[in-house]
Amino acid sequence: MEEKTNYEKDLASIRNLMERSVKVISLSGLAGVMAGLYALAAAVYVYFQVYLEQISRSRHYFDDNPEKIYHLLAVALITLLASVSTGLYFSHRKAKRVGTSLWNSSSKRMVINLIIPLVSGGAFVLIILMHGYIGLIAPACLLFYGLALINASQNLFDEIRYLGYLEIVLGIISSIFIGYGLIFWAVGFGVLHIVYGVLMYRKYDA
Amino acid sequence: MKNPFDYLDKVMGHSGRLQIMSVLAANDSYDFTSLKELLQITDGSLATHIKALEREKYITVNKSFVDRKPSTRYKITEKGRTAFKKHIDALNELVKGQRGR
Numbered sequence: 001m002e003e004k005t006n007y008e009k010d011l012a013s014i015r016n017l018m019e020r021s022v023k024v025i026s027l028s029g030l031a032g033v034m035a036g037l038y039a040l041a042a043a044v045y046v047y048f049q050v051y052l053e054q055i056s057r058s059r060h061y062f063d064d065n066p067e068k069i070y071h072l073l074a075v076a077l078i079t080l081l082a083s084v085s086t087g088l089y090f091s092h093r094k095a096k097r098v099g100t101s102l103w104n105s106s107s108k109r110m111v112i113n114l115i116i117p118l119v120s121g122g123a124f125v126l127i128i129l130m131h132g133y134i135g136l137i138a139p140a141c142l143l144f145y146g147l148a149l150i151n152a153s154q155n156l157f158d159e160i161r162y163l164g165y166l167e168i169v170l171g172i173i174s175s176i177f178i179g180y181g182l183i184f185w186a187v188g189f190g191v192l193h194i195v196y197g198v199l200m201y202r203k204y205d206a
Numbered sequence: 207m208k209n210p211f212d213y214l215d216k217v218m219g220h221s222g223r224l225q226i227m228s229v230l231a232a233n234d235s236y237d238f239t240s241l242k243e244l245l246q247i248t249d250g251s252l253a254t255h256i257k258a259l260e261r262e263k264y265i266t267v268n269k270s271f272v273d274r275k276p277s278t279r280y281k282i283t284e285k286g287r288t289a290f291k292k293h294i295d296a297l298n299e300l301v302k303g304q305r306g307r
Contacts, residue, residue: 007301010221011294017225017293018232105233105240 024107024155027096029205031087032197036190038086042079043186045071050182062120069129094205117148138181142171142188157204163196215289217262222247223253223255227290230282238278243279253258256280264289 050068086103097100130137146167153161167188174184196198218224225245229236242252264286270278277285282290 005296007304011297011301014224014228014294017244018228021229021236023234023295099246101240101243104243105236 006162018170022106023157024110025098026091026100026102027156028087028090028108029197029199029202029203030090031083032193032200034086034090034197035083036193036195036197038079038082039193040186042075042188043182046075046182049075065205068104091147097178106155110152112115114148114152117144118185119153121148135178135181136169136175138185139171139175141185142167142174145188155201158195159200163192166192210296210299213292213299215293215296216265217258218290220255220291223259224257224293225279226252226255227264227286227293229239230280231287231290235279235281236270238280241280247303259286262286262289 042123049071090104123141124144125140128140134186146164146169149156149160149164149167153164170184170188170192174181176189218227222245226241229244230243240251240257242249245252256265256267262266262285263283266281266283268281270277270279
């Protein structure tokens with residue numbers, strides 16, 4: 001009888017070890033929550049800066065106000081930097097708590113898999129911006145971000161893959177409703193991050 | 207039917223070596239430092255287990271330099287993967303056999 005529990009325990013611990021060796025367990029749910037809050041704050045700010053003027057849906061708005069583009073790019077960059085650094089902070093804290101390092105075999109692989117679609121998407125977004133297709137920026141961001149998440153999901157908790165699917169669906173819908181990009185962007189990067197962050201935090205961090 | 211005990215792998219009978227094999231079976235490759243950290247064992251005992259697995263040709267070792275620092279990566283071989291699978295199957299058989307009793 002004693003042996004039975006031993007073999008079962010061995011198998012269970014091997015399964016657990018295999019999973020831990022692949023997944024980035026240090027990624028904290030709080031990173032997602034904070035990234036979502038920053039995204040919502042940025043979206044509200046941009047809404048009052050640009051959308052409130054109610055001319056954003058005209059394609060020539062930015063031709064007449066080129067400085068607005070730089071303004072928006074600066075907001076986007078600050079949001080990105082704030083999200084990444086806060087994410088690193090919370091993940092570093094969690095890594096310390098669970099006794100692993102932030103920068104290990106699986107997190108390296110995860111970052112590489114995440115960055116390739118993300119950088120391609122970033123370049124693509126800058127190019128469509130250059131051509132003046134402002135309305136396609138939010139859909140492109142959502143689509144490439146979703147693809148990046150799915151690409152990196154092999155080394156992340158399973159739920160992240162579904163977040164990726166949702167981002168892609170949002171991206172496609174928002175490319176139909178040009179002019180409402182900011183709202184879709186706020187849902188995809190704000191609301192979904194907060195919802196997923198809370199779910200992940202309750203499941204894996206607590 | 208043959209006794210499932212006969213299918214258990216001698217080298218992987220040790221839990222440290224079985225743990226190394228399970229990590230390498232789940233990943234394309236893994237480096238020494240990450241492995242040490244994950245398994246929470248000393249340099250010395252990890253090196254000993256690695257040697258034993260290498261001798262059986264269950265894993266391959268690849269030494270290189272990353273940023274002028276030495277980096278050692280391990281990969282599971284076909285032989286190692288087959289042996290690992292057989293060992294796990296035997297463990298599963300044993301658990302099942304005891305359940306049925």
